[in-house]
Amino acid sequence: MSAEVNSENIEAAGTGTAMNNRERFRQALRCQNTGRPPVWLMRQAGRVLPEYRALKEKHSFVEMVRTPELATEVTLQPIQRFGFDAAILFSDILVISEAMGQKYGFREQGGIEMEFTVDGEAEIDRLNEKGVAERLEYVGRTLPMIRSALGEKTGLIGFSGAPWTLANYMMEGGSAKEFLKAKSLYYSEPKLFERLMGKLTMAVTEYLQMQIDAGVDALQIFDTQGGCLAASDFMPASGRWIGEIIAGLKNAPPVIVFAKGVNSDWSALASTGAQVLSVDWTVDLPSLKAALPDGVGIQGNLDPYLLRSTPEIVANETRKIMDSLAGFPGHIFNLGHGVTPECKLECIESLVKTVRGE
Numbered sequence: 115m116s117a118e119v120n121s122e123n124i125e126a127a128g129t130g131t132a133m134n135n136r137e138r139f140r141q142a143l144r145c146q147n148t149g150r151p152p153v154w155l156m157r158q159a160g161r162v163l164p165e166y167r168a169l170k171e172k173h174s175f176v177e178m179v180r181t182p183e184l185a186t187e188v189t190l191q192p193i194q195r196f197g198f199d200a201a202i203l204f205s206d207i208l209v210i211s212e213a214m215g216q217k218y219g220f221r222e223q224g225g226i227e228m229e230f231t232v233d234g235e236a237e238i239d240r241l242n243e244k245g246v247a248e249r250l251e252y253v254g255r256t257l258p259m260i261r262s263a264l265g266e267k268t269g270l271i272g273f274s275g276a277p278w279t280l281a282n283y284m285m286e287g288g289s290a291k292e293f294l295k296a297k298s299l300y301y302s303e304p305k306l307f308e309r310l311m312g313k314l315t316m317a318v319t320e321y322l323q324m325q326i327d328a329g330v331d332a333l334q335i336f337d338t339q340g341g342c343l344a345a346s347d348f349m350p351a352s353g354r355w356i357g358e359i360i361a362g363l364k365n366a367p368p369v370i371v372f373a374k375g376v377n378s379d380w381s382a383l384a385s386t387g388a389q390v391l392s393v394d395w396t397v398d399l400p401s402l403k404a405a406l407p408d409g410v411g412i413q414g415n416l417d418p419y420l421l422r423s424t425p426e427i428v429a430n431e432t433r434k435i436m437d438s439l440a441g442f443p444g445h446i447f448n449l450g451h452g453v454t455p456e457c458k459l460e461c462i463e464s465l466v467k468t469v470r471g472e
């Protein structure tokens with residue numbers, strides 16, 4: 115498939131059955147899909163795509179995120195190349211910290227650098243949780259542009275970081291070897307921890323509501339750092355706040371919760387109100403299905419490492435995962451975490467073709 119596909123081809127890619135990609139995605143989100151599972155990949159935009167790297171020669175990451183035309187272009191790139199069933203807004207979880215008063219940028223040697231660290235009461239009090247949707251109005255302008263470029267044939271996913279994961283980045287001041295400061299606040303200063311989480315919960319709720327009002331088909335909440343908590347602390351330190359966010363949304367589409375490494379109490383995770391759980395590659399899908407309440411879908415869970423291997427290996431491992439949930443109407447095919455820069459395009463192509471049965 116060529117990178118220079120026009121919008122006609124977006125509509126053509128991956129169709130051929132009566133149901134279009136968006137309908138397939140929307141039905142799987144509700145555990146009502148009777149055909150092959152829909153497929154999209156976390157971090158499908160950016161990183162590995164030559165067309166993204168070409169655009170990055172001319173614009174910084176933050177500029178692309180903040181400019182609706184550019185963010186739309188990057189969101190569409192993986193759809194044009196691979197024909198995924200759903201597109202995910204090109205942005206970052208850290209726009210929330212920026213909107214609350216703590217800017218983010220990139221270190222030259224890779225990774226994220228925040229403007230300062232949130233390490234005490236003074237910084238927490240200074241964070242502004244009100245008016246976040248107004249300061250992120252560029253996202254409200256981007257989503258309808260993506261929707262109209264996609265047409266009716268491809269799903270659209272909005273997202274946010276979970277308060278716990280956001281707090282970890284904000285307190286460490288960016289990417290870190292070990293994330294310890296949020297944990298320390300949780301154990302040693304519970305009142306202050308609650309104040310920070312309350313603010314983040316309010317900001318994320320307002321931001322996701324804006325995305326709902328702009329017409330997304332699903333929302334994903336990324337709790338990439340959830341797995342660093344002890345099993346019994348996940349709900350009070352993170353899950354509780356995810357639950358408050360979901361409960362606070364109006365007219366919400368299905369919410370997908372990705373709590374990486376949080377693999378012990380599935381009923382507790384589902385009790386956040388998640389319609390779909392996105393799980394990492396260490397999880398055995400049939401056991402998960404058996405443990406979940408009826409009506410909760412499963413997203414995942416190919417090991418992203420495999421996208422560095424060969425198209426044949428990817429095809430085999432993809433088939434195994436599909437077979438393990440064969441007949442389950444709530445499976446959305448994805449990786450167990452995001453695409454990395456080392457992944458090979460021919461492996462992604464093999465994954466998508468295998469899911470489509472091509």
Ligand code: CP3
Nearest residue numbers: 156157158159160161202203204205206207225336338452
């Ligand atoms: O999935 C998608 O393609 C949509 C866009 C998206 C990005 N980041 C774009 C991005 C999403 C959903 C995210 C989520 C995100 N961002 C998470 C949670 C999930 C996860 O992937 O773990 C986290 C923890 C972040 C914070 C973040 N953003 C870090 C730590 C980094 C630097 C390291 C890295 O992974 O590259 C980023 C940068 C980032 N976010 C890039 C992209 C395309 C790479 C920027 C570049 O190199 O051009």
